[in-house]
Amino acid sequence: VKYIGASPKRLEDRTLLLGRGQFAADLKAPGQLHMRVCRSSVSHGKILGIDTGEARRHPGVVAVWTYEDVKHVPPIGIRLTKVGGLEPYQQTNLAKDYVRYVGDPVAVVFAEDPYAAEDAAELVRLEVDELPAKVSPLDAPEAALIEKSYGDLAAAFAGAHAVVELEVAIGRHTGVPMETRGALADFDPASGILTMRGAAKVPHYNRDQVARMLDLPGDMVHLIQGHVGGGFGVRGELYPEDVLVCQAALRLKRPVKWVEDRFEHLLAANHSRDQVHRLRAAVDARGFVLGLEAEIYTDQGGYIRTHGVTVSDLACAMLPGPYVIPAYRARAHVRLTNKTPCGTYRAPGRYESTFARERLMDAIAARLKLDPIEVRRVNLIPPERMPFDRGTDTLGTHVVFDSGNYALLLQKLLKKIDYESLKDELQRRRKSGEKVGFGLAMFVEKSGLGPADKAVITLHADGTVEIVTGAASLGQGIETVMAQICAEELDLPIERMRVVHGRTDRIDHGSGAFASRVTVMTGCAVQAAAQALKEKLKTEKPPVSAEGWFRATHMNYPYGVHAAVVRVDEATSGIVVERFMVACDIGRAVNPMLVEGQLSGGAVQGIGGALLEEFLYDEAGQPLATTFADYLMPTCAEVPRIEVLLTEDAPSPLNPLGVKGAGEGGINAAGAAIAAAVDAALGRPGAVARLPITPRRLHRITLSQTTEGKP
Amino acid sequence: VQAQGKDVRTVEGLADGEKLHPLQQAFWENHGLQCGFCTPGFLMLAVGVLEAEPDIGDEELKHVLSSNLCRCTGYQNIVKAVRAAAAEMKKRAK
Numbered sequence: 097v098k099y100i101g102a103s104p105k106r107l108e109d110r111t112l113l114l115g116r117g118q119f120a121a122d123l124k125a126p127g128q129l130h131m132r133v134c135r136s137s138v139s140h141g142k143i144l145g146i147d148t149g150e151a152r153r154h155p156g157v158v159a160v161w162t163y164e165d166v167k168h169v170p171p172i173g174i175r176l177t178k179v180g181g182l183e184p185y186q187q188t189n190l191a192k193d194y195v196r197y198v199g200d201p202v203a204v205v206f207a208e209d210p211y212a213a214e215d216a217a218e219l220v221r222l223e224v225d226e227l228p229a230k231v232s233p234l235d236a237p238e239a240a241l242i243e244k245s246y247g248d249l250a251a252a253f254a255g256a257h258a259v260v261e262l263e264v265a266i267g268r269h270t271g272v273p274m275e276t277r278g279a280l281a282d283f284d285p286a287s288g289i290l291t292m293r294g295a296a297k298v299p300h301y302n303r304d305q306v307a308r309m310l311d312l313p314g315d316m317v318h319l320i321q322g323h324v325g326g327g328f329g330v331r332g333e334l335y336p337e338d339v340l341v342c343q344a345a346l347r348l349k350r351p352v353k354w355v356e357d358r359f360e361h362l363l364a365a366n367h368s369r370d371q372v373h374r375l376r377a378a379v380d381a382r383g384f385v386l387g388l389e390a391e392i393y394t395d396q397g398g399y400i401r402t403h404g405v406t407v408s409d410l411a412c413a414m415l416p417g418p419y420v421i422p423a424y425r426a427r428a429h430v431r432l433t434n435k436t437p438c439g440t441y442r443a444p445g446r447y448e449s450t451f452a453r454e455r456l457m458d459a460i461a462a463r464l465k466l467d468p469i470e471v472r473r474v475n476l477i478p479p480e481r482m483p484f485d486r487g488t489d490t491l492g493t494h495v496v497f498d499s500g501n502y503a504l505l506l507q508k509l510l511k512k513i514d515y516e517s518l519k520d521e522l523q524r525r526r527k528s529g530e531k532v533g534f535g536l537a538m539f540v541e542k543s544g545l546g547p548a549d550k551a552v553i554t555l556h557a558d559g560t561v562e563i564v565t566g567a568a569s570l571g572q573g574i575e576t577v578m579a580q581i582c583a584e585e586l587d588l589p590i591e592r593m594r595v596v597h598g599r600t601d602r603i604d605h606g607s608g609a610f611a612s613r614v615t616v617m618t619g620c621a622v623q624a625a626a627q628a629l630k631e632k633l634k635t636e637k638p639p640v641s642a643e644g645w646f647r648a649t650h651m652n653y654p655y656g657v658h659a660a661v662v663r664v665d666e667a668t669s670g671i672v673v674e675r676f677m678v679a680c681d682i683g684r685a686v687n688p689m690l691v692e693g694q695l696s697g698g699a700v701q702g703i704g705g706a707l708l709e710e711f712l713y714d715e716a717g718q719p720l721a722t723t724f725a726d727y728l729m730p731t732c733a734e735v736p737r738i739e740v741l742l743t744e745d746a747p748s749p750l751n752p753l754g755v756k757g758a759g760e761g762g763i764n765a766a767g768a769a770i771a772a773a774v775d776a777a778l779g780r781p782g783a784v785a786r787l788p789i790t791p792r793r794l795h796r797i798t799l800s801q802t803t804e805g806k807p
Numbered sequence: 808v809q810a811q812g813k814d815v816r817t818v819e820g821l822a823d824g825e826k827l828h829p830l831q832q833a834f835w836e837n838h839g840l841q842c843g844f845c846t847p848g849f850l851m852l853a854v855g856v857l858e859a860e861p862d863i864g865d866e867e868l869k870h871v872l873s874s875n876l877c878r879c880t881g882y883q884n885i886v887k888a889v890r891a892a893a894a895e896m897k898k899r900a901k
Contacts, residue, residue: 105835112843113831115818274844274878325844326878571842689838700881732882733873
């Protein structure tokens, strides 16, 4: 029996289908208090006073805290970045002296029920001396400058046939998981253990942080995840609210529960993207990029949170993508504005840099009157140069593309969609007056970030198998995938397996779920543990346990191509995505059904970012998108069938399973492909320089065309 | 109160004991859920429309399903699952 490569039904689903899921809001503890956060309605100002008197007197209120009550707790730390000097910009758990974005927590109310907490929170009076707001990264103070370079840029420009310049921008988006954030903290005086439920993504790391901040021994803090309603980079980072519920459970000696509403979520959970890229490329007559120079401006928002400057760092490291580009220099300016602070969102730094790079490829083609696909072919890293040293570093690792045949995947996609006849068909439709166009974009993803993962597998006497991992679930199907990998070694049905994840009380080491790392890192640890168990079973009878580890010093690099066919309606400035195609090579798919699910789901989020989603602010720093009526996400009416081409041509040589991550390839180039397709539909190369392409922006583009055409 | 005196069906009452409703089964078989948070909403939305309009067309169904949001699946397999369940429910109704 082969389990890897099969697509069994998920182990996770029955409970969820029966309505028995336990999400954060489902959590309860006897005697629990409810926390409500009072947030600044001003984007920037000096705090003159916070009057909590009336709130304290509100029936059912147990306590109201401001910065004075939490000042001994240090700010949440920064993970995953080597860039130092960011400490001055960290967010305190409640605002100290200044507020820096609309939504900045200034006080918290604890009450017997959520209604009392919410009512009382409205009675907290914040007096602020308002200051001018910074709302553009182009004229805001700089928290960090990141620079990455390789090759002889001066020589590249000196020998250039042409220099192509471009400025593009990507809107402010975020993950928006369907479940908002929430937590329940409980301190048990008998054991001395503080437990926070509602954890996600990186429970072990967050456990260490909470213990450090609240001055508890690490083994006296447990973080436990239940069901998690989506993550996308946003959920499961440590936020001030998580620390506040833990601190309150300790101090008020009662369980404390917190669930945010959607309005708060859109104001308070990490935003992402929002970069301006200025590119300058030296090219030869074939469109080969001899050298590339990039200035990137990131609108980081009011503080530096847990991700530090990771997103900008990733953008610099990954901007060259699948192309040779022998000389390169990128500088990313991380600027502080009066907006919600930023973190990662699915394919962080890549959705942005792919948009910029692929717009550049199209601009080069337009400038030299070449075919955009041909220009890409000329620039692609050939398979014989693998492994390919990209010459950059990120997340503490050197970027070395482990394997890949980019030209082959491009060829396969064009064949699958019968590109020549599609081109003819679109030409015919354009001749008959329809504004339709095809666009394509290529990318390299990254996955499988180390350094290490551990798994412990036990075969019980009743024949069931328990797989304990340090991973976390955000809904991606890790229980099924880990069980398949284990089953492949033990040759036992996955239905007999139970996968533990997201529990710091069950395993001492865990790295969680981010950066498309779980199938690679945790998967290989599970394989190692299963092999060790098989070895032990030669001499021992169940119950038998075995442990396995997997370590990696380098990431691996999936890659792909996105393509879109769009139709533009100039009368309404509406864009219809008629077809969307994702070709992706992830080395080896453990469960192709789940991989296709990841790619399709990512693609639709990417279409949202290309056409609909954006957090806009006015000049005073007031957010204009605070509900789902303003922050528009795709519904099933806006998205076409996502056509997926999953290939396994380039297994990763860096792990025994040959796998690469599948979480982010679906979204990476969606904005770039749609922009190219809209350009083609309008017959105006370079028309789209900013995402999302909202009707207002498209209208402006078509308007400028009409006026340009007139004498 | 809007629902005063009315019957309310929730996902907890959809299955027949431990036996999944055809919609639940179809969501399972077609990978119609990832994180599962939106799933009860989609199940109850779909069961309502399929009971009222067993022959609903693709475009009309998409229109109805567009009243709920999902952030994981891209809707691909939700639509597929509801279509599969519609066929199964019609077969059983005969």
